[in-house]
Amino acid sequence: MIELVKTILFFIGMGLVGLGAVFDLIGALGLLRFPNFFVRLHAATIGAIGGAVYPLIGVALMAPSLESFGQYRWYLMGGAIITALFIVLAAPTGSHALARATHRAKVVPVEPKVVDHLEEDRG
Amino acid sequence: MFYLLHLIMLVLMMSIGFVFAFLAIMERDLLKAVVFSAGQAAAYVIVYYLLMSPDIVLAYAAIGVGIYSAVMIIAIKKTERYEKV
Amino acid sequence: MNLESLATTYVIIIIPVFLTAFIIYIIRAVKGPSVPDSVLAIDALSYDAAAFMIILAIYFKSPFLIPGAIILAIWAYALDIFVAKYYEKKELGE
Amino acid sequence: MIEEYLEKILWTYMFFVIIATFGVSIYGIVFRPNMLKKIIALTIFGDTANVFMIFIGYRAIYPIKPPVLWTSHPDKNVLNTFVSQSIDPVPPALVITAIVINMAITLLITFLAIQAYRLYGSLDVRDLSKLKG
Amino acid sequence: MSSQLLRLIPVSLVTFIIYIVFTGSITPYDIVTGVAIAALTAALFSHLLVENTSKSLNPIRLLWLIIYTLYYFTIIEMKAHLDVAKRIIHPKMPLNPGIVRVPYNVGTEYAIVTIANSITNTPGTVVVDLDEDKKIFYVHWIDVKGVEPETTYKNISMTFEKYAKKIFD
Amino acid sequence: MKTREKILLALIIISLALLAVILSFGALGAVPLKTIRPLGSFYLYFMANNNIVIQEIYPSITKPSDFWAASTEGITAILWDYRGLDTLFETSVFFFAIIGSVSVFRYYSVSLEEKNKKNTNNSSTNTKTSGQGLSLIVKLITRINFVVIIAVSASIAFHGQLTPGGGFQGGATLAVAPLLAIAALSRYFVEDVGLKKNTMLTIRTLGLLIIGLLALTPLIMGFAGGNPYIMENQPKSWAMFIGFPSFGLGVLLGSLAFYNMAELLAVGAGFTVVFLLLTLPEEFFKKILSREVGKQ
Structure with missing residues (x-):
């Protein structure tokens, strides 16, 4: 029973790792293709969450089945989980800090845009 | 076969490190130079990893990516941003 | 075919995808018209390198390679905060 | 046969890249006028030297592992397998010391550079060399 | 005084769990050093992190947090990823970006930050700035469907706010 | 060009x-x-092995425990045991670099009240939510991240003899906490919490002192038997003192674990001093400098 659960988790983990690799490539492409810093932030989010957090969770799910790691497979799993947790906390905060500083210092214009309420409210 | 795969990854990461190092030296905007030097450090972190030295990865990731960049950004903020030609 | 050799083969297929993504990130980091663009690219590169390091630990069959990943992520975050602070405030200590 | 030649070519290219990085950073240290740029070049030089050092301790074999043993009560087979797969631990231990000392020196030089800017208002070595006293 | 001591519990618990998970083993050595580090961290940082002890030790809120995490990472996140991925791969890149106001109605810091990070973590929306007095997020939205507060609230932050209220408020 | x-x-x-x-x-x-x-190969064979099993490879060594470093991690074994004195002096180099930096920047602490007295329009003195630092989101996430950073760095340092890591690596990780606090919450916040320059220097010196005392322990205890040695885990066959207790609390636990703990303290505090000095506000510094130049 436990073996079956482990195997299912292993295949889910493999799926997540593959998905993460694809999202990583898409995020990189988006970072290259998008026209402006503020739009590129969205592509960077794909790179950070889809490209890093999903594969890390996938590795954590794969870890219990890797028998040749012995005792240390829990070390692998724990490292993956804590890294994923940290990236979930840190990546959006970094994006927000960069976006706010860039908008305040007017390093790059918000172009193209439909509307910019922040500029209006700040006057 | 497997050994060649390591070697190709190593060569790629060393080349990336070289590109970033070159740009960091040639850039006149010091802030950009610092960012490029952080990129070079990130590439070298993977090189150290592929050379199987996890201790150095731990020490160098902290110092190369973080402390050097932070100290340099503080120094640039306190002094001047553009290099005179 | 047991699960571990399956995992190793799978990771060998995954590796080139990650390397391609790294190269594209680096093109953006080099081109990036402004500094925040480069920082964003290097930031995403670092997070993905952290994930890449942990995936490669399966391929090398050595769990001792992983603790570097979280350090790379932590310091990439610090780099973000520092560049943001550089643009936002007059003095970095404020 | 082809693999051997490919290996040789790749290693040669690798050394070329390492030494080209050395060259670029030496150029930065010698010719760039700004002190902070000199410091950045110095850190790159040190890092490349460290990478070269680690290459000397690396081994060109496939199942290669870091020098960490899995158990604290090893028997003979475990030890022999471990030594046949592990890298040489001496260069990494030297490099850790080198990294720390590099960092300490870089910190000290950065402090001096900031102080020089406060006192003389410039980081350009051509301006600083004109000062008297 | 007792509330001061109670405050130490959540922080030390979280530190201990992170320490043990990262270490990946439970020997007596790990437990002793983990307890020491947890006590030290709690003594240093508990007054910065915990304001209301009864809230932070409430198991129902923890259950909601777990449900929200699972729901967020399986459904909401995946939908948003696929949407933005489609825009990236599409040869014409259909973009309609702009910075819009999104109101919020929660009080505590933790709830605000949960909503803001949930918005930023979803590709397609990034919180650029926030106004604490007017209770407004300024969100960069990749596909502006409307500029009125009702539209933006409904499209961007309604789900997050529902859960954030259950977890933290 | x-x-x-x-x-x-x-x-x-x-x-x-x-x-x-x-x-x-x-x-x-x-x-x-x-x-x-x-x-x-010698280091790899001997670092975690005190058995007779390696007699075939090194037949001349009759007592393998003489070279046993009590660490399953090769690099920590070399750093703190086979080349322990090198590492001690390397730590001293870092220490003297910080002393040099302190003497370059003459400095007194600047409190938040003093700063607010100057700009009277900034009336709020609540450090959590006032105008210092970055936005509210960054502040809260940074405070949460302290917990993660401290737990991770402690884990890295305390398991330096078992898994990759060690005192210096843990200390460099720990250094991100004050650095992030300075950037996201302002340096006045850090000083108000109590991490002042002199406190940190004291902690740093304390760490170095603990390292020195640990290194001297085998020497002091060895004087009783007449054959002292210094700095090592390894029991020497000629010395009376048989080395540090090797197993404790279920894991390998020689002197290396204690060296790593002391080094974590020393390096973390040292980096805090450096960042506090570096982020000194420029206007205060200018005042000090003009006063000193005027005196001469």
Whole structure:
């Protein structure tokens, strides 16, 4: 029973790792293709969450089945989980800090845009 | 076969490190130079990893990516941003 | 075919995808018209390198390679905060 | 046969890249006028030297592992397998010391550079060399 | 005084769990050093992190947090990823970006930050700035469907706010 | 770039490239060896092994426990045991670099009240939510991240003898906490919490002192038997004192764990001092400088 659960988790983990690799490539492409810093932030989010957090969770799910790691497979799993947790906390905060500083210092214009309420409210 | 795969990854990461190092030296905007030097450090972190030295990865990731960049950004903020030609 | 050799083969297929993504990130980091663009690219590169390091630990069959990943992520975050602070405030200590 | 030649070519290219990085950073240290740029070049030089050092301790074999043993009560087979797969631990231990000392020196030089800017208002070595006293 | 001591519990618990998970083993050595580090961290940082002890030790809120995490990472996140991925791969890149106001109605810091990070973590929306007095997020939205507060609230932050209220408020 | 510089650059690169070709075709031998060097192999065999099983490989060594470093991690074993004195002096180099920096920047602490007295319009003195630092989101996430950073760095340092890591690596990780606090929450916040320069210097000196005392312990205890030695885990066959207790609390626990703990303290506090000095506000510094120049 436990073996079956482990195997299912292993295949889910493999799926997540593959998905993460694809999202990583898409995020990189988006970072290259998008026209402006503020739009590129969205592509960077794909790179950070889809490209890093999903594969890390996938590795954590794969870890219990890797028998040749012995005792240390829990070390692998724990490292993956804590890294994923940290990236979930840190990546959006970094994006927000960069976006706010860039908008305040007017390093790059918000172009193209439909509307910019922040500029209006700040006057 | 497997050994060649390591070697190709190593060569790629060393080349990336070289590109970033070159740009960091040639850039006149010091802030950009610092960012490029952080990129070079990130590439070298993977090189150290592929050379199987996890201790150095731990020490160098902290110092190369973080402390050097932070100290340099503080120094640039306190002094001047553009290099005179 | 047991699960571990399956995992190793799978990771060998995954590796080139990650390397391609790294190269594209680096093109953006080099081109990036402004500094925040480069920082964003290097930031995403670092997070993905952290994930890449942990995936490669399966391929090398050595769990001792992983603790570097979280350090790379932590310091990439610090780099973000520092560049943001550089643009936002007059003095970095404020 | 082809693999051997490919290996040789790749290693040669690798050394070329390492030494080209050395060259670029030496150029930065010698010719760039700004002190902070000199410091950045110095850190790159040190890092490349460290990478070269680690290459000397690396081994060109496939199942290669870091020098960490899995158990604290090893028997003979475990030890022999471990030594046949592990890298040489001496260069990494030297490099850790080198990294720390590099960092300490870089910190000290950065402090001096900031102080020089406060006192003389410039980081350009051509301006600083004109000062008297 | 007792509330001061109670405050130490959540922080030390979280530190201990992170320490043990990262270490990946439970020997007596790990437990002793983990307890020491947890006590030290709690003594240093508990007054910065915990304001209301009864809230932070409430198991129902923890259950909601777990449900929200699972729901967020399986459904909401995946939908948003696929949407933005489609825009990236599409040869014409259909973009309609702009910075819009999104109101919020929660009080505590933790709830605000949960909503803001949930918005930023979803590709397609990034919180650029926030106004604490007017209770407004300024969100960069990749596909502006409307500029009125009702539209933006409904499209961007309604789900997050529902859960954030259950977890933290 | 002038022509002269271009030519010089080209010369540097060409000569170094020639060096690269020479190197890779065998000046240092084939540089990545297939085998392992004798010294490295010796360390790898002996660092975690006090049995007789390696008699066949090193028949001349009758008592393998003489070279046993009580660490399953090769690099920590070499750093703190086989080459322990080197590491002690390396830590001293870092210490003296910080002392040098402190003496370059003459400095007194600047409190938040003092700062607010100057700009009277900034009336709020609540450090959590006032105008200092970045936005509210960054502040809260940074405060949460302290917990993660401290737990991770402690785990890295305390398991330095079992898994990769060690005192210096843990300390460099720990240094991100004050650095992030300075950037996201302002340096006044850090000083108000109590991490002042002098406190940190004291902690740093304390860490170095603990390292020194630990190194001296075998020496002091060895004087009783007349055959002292210094700095090592390894029990010497000629000394009365048989070395540190090797197993404790279920894991390998020689002196290396304690060295790592002391080093974590020393390095973390040292980095805090450096960042507090570096982020000193420029206007205060200018005042000090003008006063000193005026005196002369």
